[in-house]
Amino acid sequence: MNKKYYIVLILICWAGVLFAQGPSFTATVSQTEVAVGQQFQIDFALNTNGDRFAPPSFTGFQVLSGPNVSTSMTSINGATTVANTYSYILAADHEGDFSIGPATIYINGRIAATRPIRMHVVKGQPQNRRTIRQQQQQQQANDVEEVSAGDMSKTLFIKAVVDKTNVYIGEQLNVNYRLYTRVAILQNQLDKLPELNGFWSQDMNDKKQMNAIWHTEVLNGTKYNVADIKQTILFPQRSGNLTIDPLGMTFIVRQQAQARDIMEQFFGSFKDVKAKLKSQVVTIHVKELPTAGKPLDFSGAVGTFKIDANVDKHALKSNEALNYNVRVAGTGNIMLMKNLTTNFPLDFEKYDPKTTDTINKETGKITGSRYYNYLLIPRHEGKYTIDPLKFTYFNPATERYVTLSTKAFPIAVAKGDKEANVSALSSADKQDVKLLDKDIRYIKKDTGFTTGSDFFGSTWYYLLLLLGPLAFIVARIYRKWYERHNSDVVKVRSRRASKIAAKHLADAKKQLATKNSAGYYEALFKGIYGYLSFKLNIPYANLNQEDITENLRARSVSEDLIKQLQDTLDLCDMARFAPVSGISEQEVFEKTKNMINDIEDEI
Numbered sequence: 001m002n003k004k005y006y007i008v009l010i011l012i013c014w015a016g017v018l019f020a021q022g023p024s025f026t027a028t029v030s031q032t033e034v035a036v037g038q039q040f041q042i043d044f045a046l047n048t049n050g051d052r053f054a055p056p057s058f059t060g061f062q063v064l065s066g067p068n069v070s071t072s073m074t075s076i077n078g079a080t081t082v083a084n085t086y087s088y089i090l091a092a093d094h095e096g097d098f099s100i101g102p103a104t105i106y107i108n109g110r111i112a113a114t115r116p117i118r119m120h121v122v123k124g125q126p127q128n129r130r131t132i133r134q135q136q137q138q139q140q141a142n143d144v145e146e147v148s149a150g151d152m153s154k155t156l157f158i159k160a161v162v163d164k165t166n167v168y169i170g171e172q173l174n175v176n177y178r179l180y181t182r183v184a185i186l187q188n189q190l191d192k193l194p195e196l197n198g199f200w201s202q203d204m205n206d207k208k209q210m211n212a213i214w215h216t217e218v219l220n221g222t223k224y225n226v227a228d229i230k231q232t233i234l235f236p237q238r239s240g241n242l243t244i245d246p247l248g249m250t251f252i253v254r255q256q257a258q259a260r261d262i263m264e265q266f267f268g269s270f271k272d273v274k275a276k277l278k279s280q281v282v283t284i285h286v287k288e289l290p291t292a293g294k295p296l297d298f299s300g301a302v303g304t305f306k307i308d309a310n311v312d313k314h315a316l317k318s319n320e321a322l323n324y325n326v327r328v329a330g331t332g333n334i335m336l337m338k339n340l341t342t343n344f345p346l347d348f349e350k351y352d353p354k355t356t357d358t359i360n361k362e363t364g365k366i367t368g369s370r371y372y373n374y375l376l377i378p379r380h381e382g383k384y385t386i387d388p389l390k391f392t393y394f395n396p397a398t399e400r401y402v403t404l405s406t407k408a409f410p411i412a413v414a415k416g417d418k419e420a421n422v423s424a425l426s427s428a429d430k431q432d433v434k435l436l437d438k439d440i441r442y443i444k445k446d447t448g449f450t451t452g453s454d455f456f457g458s459t460w461y462y463l464l465l466l467l468g469p470l471a472f473i474v475a476r477i478y479r480k481w482y483e484r485h486n487s488d489v490v491k492v493r494s495r496r497a498s499k500i501a502a503k504h505l506a507d508a509k510k511q512l513a514t515k516n517s518a519g520y521y522e523a524l525f526k527g528i529y530g531y532l533s534f535k536l537n538i539p540y541a542n543l544n545q546e547d548i549t550e551n552l553r554a555r556s557v558s559e560d561l562i563k564q565l566q567d568t569l570d571l572c573d574m575a576r577f578a579p580v581s582g583i584s585e586q587e588v589f590e591k592t593k594n595m596i597n598d599i600e601d602e603i
Helices: 003-020 129-143 206-210 262-267 459-485 489-513 517-536 545-554 559-575 585-602
Strands: 025-029 033-035 039-046 051-054 061-076 079-092 096-100 104-107 110-113 117-122 145-147 156-162 166-168 173-181 184-192 199-203 214-219 222-236 240-244 248-257 269-278 282-287 303-311 315-317 322-332 348-350 354-360 367-378 382-386 390-395 400-405 409-414 423-425 433-435
Touching (some): 039 104, 156 269, 303 390, 322 390, 489 517, 489 585, 517 545, 517 585, 559 585
Parallel strands (some): 033 117, 145 269, 166 282
Antiparallel strands (some): 025 039, 039 079, 061 079, 173 222, 199 222, 240 282, 322 367, 348 367, 390 400, 423 433
């Protein structure tokens, strides 16, 4: 008998002993001494199910790939055991001695940790991270046979599950990309995220998506291991039949192979194969909101809501500030609501409201509130009333519009210390300027200014006389230039593109400072899409990568720059689904900024 089979027999015996000892969570590396830039693998192996896996910080090392999660199931005499492995490909940054700290995971509510591993890094020739990754991917592609999705259709597939297919504009629906498997998955890689054109989307429960939770499910009489790999909340933005694009992934799985000799017949024979899978396309029928009963001030809210309002004071002096607060809370498209229609007393100066959103998506639905803070300044004494504010939303469950109303607030305004004739500007309609006080002061004839007898007829006198007509001519020239400069809407939008990008990049920088990785990548993604929407004159809701590529090529943008743009968009979108490795967030930010500058130079 071949020596290796004796070894396998001994290992099987020891495996039984190890399983009897209970859950085990261990860390191993492919080698403990490496050169600078040399890649090596670290595995965190768990012989049962666990959740909330937390890797160590990997200080001193670059994460080139990972976490690559593999799950295997073994059934012996009816007893089924599950093994999970979280693998990373690392490379050392500097020579020296380092320690890879413990990884942690929760097993049946109790936390388990691996032992630290000491690494010795010697001087070596560092390799480019991109080159290493490409070599690794190329090596995997060469080593593993690829099989068609049809061959794997009964053992491994991705299914897009939606909770409804017939909705109104603005009504929430959920799509869940679910993985079904009956084979051991060794590696997986996300190929393409759905573009979801026509939908406003929000990924939910990002932390759980990073650590998929497995369960069993019987489908058409066959038992599968099932995991939710991506869950997204959608709000359709236009009517008609909208399609949910497929999600694409590549898997390397272990399959049973035909035995070549008697020992393989006894122990079993396996081979690793690669399969590229996609979920099915799902069509959603989106209905227009009914026009019957739709009020003119409808803000676009769809769902179920409630509203309340308050003021911070009921008595104050003129020219003092008053805060009027409105809170709209409930379930639905809170973040897509427009500003409320208000009707404050004319004597109150109103500023644009400051809005604050509090959003919760843990339950699988968008719930929360939007808080409006209006700053009001009464300009004269008197007794006023802030009329009730009406808010209308559409309830898709009852298919009716519902109008809610706040209560009225009496406000007593005493005479202020510096009350004077003032004009109030209503921000709701900035063309209405009204004189508020009744007394009109007489014209003062004595201005207090005196002129010397030598001023009239002097050079300065005539220059000042000419100043008025010259200013008029300059104003006319400027007006004509302004009208000509802004007559082409496409060019105007193109010029505004860089401002839109700068605004979102600033927001991304704030998110980066607060270490909000998901918000950071979302701001970058919106920044690029917002920039391209204005630059290419394509509505934001209609943008997709194919149209972007075609339009950039039509404007003679270089293929290298287009490829960078596609990679960055994929990276930002993928970052909301899984942690990004191999490139820092600051590097992504600088790359995005340079890429937008390059597009500005080429278009």
